[in-house]
Amino acid sequence: MAGHWADFQYEIYLNGMNGTVPRLPTDLTRLEELTEQRLGPGPVGYVAGSAGDGSTARANRAALDRRRIVPRMLRDVRERDLSVEVLGRTLPAPLALAPVGVLSIMHPEAEPAAARAAAARGVPYILSSASSTPLEQVAEAMGDAERWFQLYCPKDPEVARSFLARAKASGYSVLVVTLDTPLLSWRPRDLDQAYLPFLRGVGTANYFTDPAFRAALAKPVEEDPNAAVLHFVSMFADPGKTWPDLALLREHWDGPIVLKGILHPDDARLAADAGMDGVVVSNHGGRQVAGALAAADALPRVAEAVGDRLTVLFDSGIRTGADVFKALALGARAVLLGRPYVYGLGLDGQAGVDHVIRCLLAEFDLTLALSGHAGPATVGKSDLVEGPA
DSSP states (O other): OOSOGGGHHHHHHHHHTTTOOOSSOSSGGGHHHHHHHHSOHHHHHHHHOOSTTSHHHHHHHHHHHHEEEOOOOSOOOSSOOOOEEETTEEESSSEEEOOOOOGGGTOTTHHHHHHHHHHHHTOOEEEOTTOSSOHHHHHHHHTTOOEEEEEEOOSOHHHHHHHHHHHHHTTOOEEEEEOSOSSOOOOHHHHHHTOOGGGGTOSOHHHHTOHHHHHTOSSOTTTOHHHHHHHHHHHSOOTTOOGGGHHHHHHHOOSOEEEEEEOSHHHHHHHHHTTOOEEEEOOGGGTSOTTOOOHHHHHHHHHHHHTTTSEEEEOSSOOSHHHHHHHHHTTOSEEEEOHHHHHHHHHHHHHHHHHHHHHHHHHHHHHHHHTTOSSGGGOOGGGEEEOOO
């Protein structure tokens, strides 16, 4: 790209000369509170909420905060290039937008708005199986931009095959298989509001438009939406899945496959043995197991175990450019950003997502430079120390 991501700060300052200030905070950690104030408790709780008492989500943040960057001086950082090679493709920065379902609860333009924002900046958009917009429509909104498809392995293998065929036909290049949600966890914020969008047919667009899913229904979705919802609930995830089941995916997907939700180095090794191409070290943003290991604490061990065999990606807790730097130093090749872009979407649609991407990467660019690096490749564990928890 021309110039540097960091130039966004000067654009903001120059706009200030005409009395224009950013519509959203540039400190992305403030977006959650703003979203809480402006949107309803159901949608906000669904996005912001976590499993149990929220201890895993808090641990994710604490594990990143505990690690402190040690800047190095007098290194030439005039010309910087944030691009990275990930899974055989060149990305403009070590960032993709994480798969987050049911975005229509946050903004009427839903997934296409987030996807267009990602496409405009060259950042891969990962579409959730549980999106509120069919995958073909999201692909159309992105043109030829980089897009990946996230799959929850359904009980019905025909639906899995159909999803993969549709994703391939629509230009999704990487398959991201989420493993950590064979069951929905105990989520008090949703339970207290009795709020589960899927039961109202929200977040089911890919299923309700799928020929294999529809073939299993006694009546068309339009004639009996309740029966369609019940069928969706019964086959959405499969707690009986085991490692050999990955063979079906490998057989029907010829691009890279990444397994999301890996926290144990042995599971990462099993992923490599199963012929996978990458893993996402993730605890689902603290949404699945209360009391679980912080994702940033799991990352170094996974990277050490399989970094030479697999592409190691990271999510769960990323909020700032400094967090991106820390994740790379701990062994990630790139990060997935979740809640912050969803808050941006809820607050200001596509423009809000664009704001979040630009703020995050401007701060990352500056953190990189001010710590003595001209690109992500030179960042390593010697750039961090562990401070008190």
